[in-house]
Amino acid sequence: MKIYICCTLPKTPAGGSFQFFKAFRKYLEKQQLITTQANNADIIVCNSFLNNIEALQLKQQYPDTIFVHRVDGPIRLYNTLSDKRDAIVYTLNNYIMDATIFQSKYSQQSNYALGFPKQSHETLIMNAPDPDCFYPKKYNDLPKTKIIATSWSSNWKKGFKVYQWLDEHLDFSKYSMTFVGNAPTTFKNIKHIPPVTSDQLGELLRQHDIYITASEKEPCSNALLEALHCGLPAIYFNDGSHSELVQSGGLGFKTNHEIINNLEIISKNYTQFVEQINVPSFNKTMEAYIDYLRTLYNKKKSNQLKPKTITKSNYFYIKLKSIFYRLINKLIL
Numbered sequence: 001m002k003i004y005i006c007c008t009l010p011k012t013p014a015g016g017s018f019q020f021f022k023a024f025r026k027y028l029e030k031q032q033l034i035t036t037q038a039n040n041a042d043i044i045v046c047n048s049f050l051n052n053i054e055a056l057q058l059k060q061q062y063p064d065t066i067f068v069h070r071v072d073g074p075i076r077l078y079n080t081l082s083d084k085r086d087a088i089v090y091t092l093n094n095y096i097m098d099a100t101i102f103q104s105k106y107s108q109q110s111n112y113a114l115g116f117p118k119q120s121h122e123t124l125i126m127n128a129p130d131p132d133c134f135y136p137k138k139y140n141d142l143p144k145t146k147i148i149a150t151s152w153s154s155n156w157k158k159g160f161k162v163y164q165w166l167d168e169h170l171d172f173s174k175y176s177m178t179f180v181g182n183a184p185t186t187f188k189n190i191k192h193i194p195p196v197t198s199d200q201l202g203e204l205l206r207q208h209d210i211y212i213t214a215s216e217k218e219p220c221s222n223a224l225l226e227a228l229h230c231g232l233p234a235i236y237f238n239d240g241s242h243s244e245l246v247q248s249g250g251l252g253f254k255t256n257h258e259i260i261n262n263l264e265i266i267s268k269n270y271t272q273f274v275e276q277i278n279v280p281s282f283n284k285t286m287e288a289y290i291d292y293l294r295t296l297y298n299k300k301k302s303n304q305l306k307p308k309t310i311t312k313s314n315y316f317y318i319k320l321k322s323i324f325y326r327l328i329n330k331l332i333l
Contacts, residue, residue: 001297004041006051015152016222023130027286048072049088059096063309069097074110078157078217084325098307103220104241123292128285129226133198136231137206145267147177148208150223154182159214165256205230233273235262249277
């Protein structure tokens with residue numbers, strides 16, 4: 001079984017999907033399961049709307065190859081309802097993709113509610129970050145509770161209103177706070193570090209004690225998982241998939257004032273919260289991906305899965321629709 005990743009991976013720091021696929025590609029290389037040539041692939045893995053035109057072209061060229069869709073979102077819920085990227089994702093899933101991988105129950109159910117076309121072959125596999133970069137620190141020293149938040153995106157719905165409130169109301173004689181990534185605002189008391197590499201981010205996370213995320217409608221936050229894998233209990237806005245990921249390894253909040261109380265509780269019971277962090281290991285996540293892809297591969301061999309074919313008219317319809325939606329997004333976003 002050979003797997004081709006239909007996703008252009010940037011060399012500079014980027015969002016969660018790109019970070020996941022970098023780690024996924026590295027794992028596939030170690031297992032000798034990857035191919036860099038689509039014509040040699042048994043399975044092509046795509047990610048939501050990324051490289052959507054390439055995915056369409058590959059489907060036309062290799063109709064007998066299995067196409068698997070790793071789905072994000074719904075993007076409209078954490079961005080704006082006028083965002084057309086979900087429409088691209090849903091169109092691709094309906095016409096091109098043979099199987100779907102969701103990242104959380106929240107993402108799966110929310111996409112269904114907004115009209116996502118169900119597949120005969122679907123599964124749910126939570127993300128996991130690169131273990132070479134994101135692993136727990138060896139000891140926990142709390143002379144001063146050090147808080148950290150991270151976000152590659154500068155979208156306000158990533159929690160920046162809450163971080164602004166913390167910048168004004170957090171007791172900085174008792175706590176310190178660092179934000180790493182891109183921000184649409186400036187901070188007076190919170191230390192702001194621009195985007196860094198995964199190696200550097202892992203080191204920064206391990207230098208802190210508690211992670212906070214106030215992002216909204218997250219399908220499966222890679223940033224939150226990176227912190228949990230580094231052994232940091234999390235304080236999270238109780239929305240989206242955050243509670244699925246954190247479980248007993250942190251506390252949720254709905255109002256800003258709850259954050260202060262949560263900080264007190266976690267600080268006083270720190271070891272207990274650290275020990276209750278329970279996220280799938282990177283290897284288990286990768287094994288789940290390979291097992292699912294191999295199941296699809298075997299089903300095709302036994303004629304239980306027949307890859308979708310695309311007509312010439314559908315090809316041009318999807319291509320024009322995708323280009324049109326991207327042009328709209330450039331105008332409205």
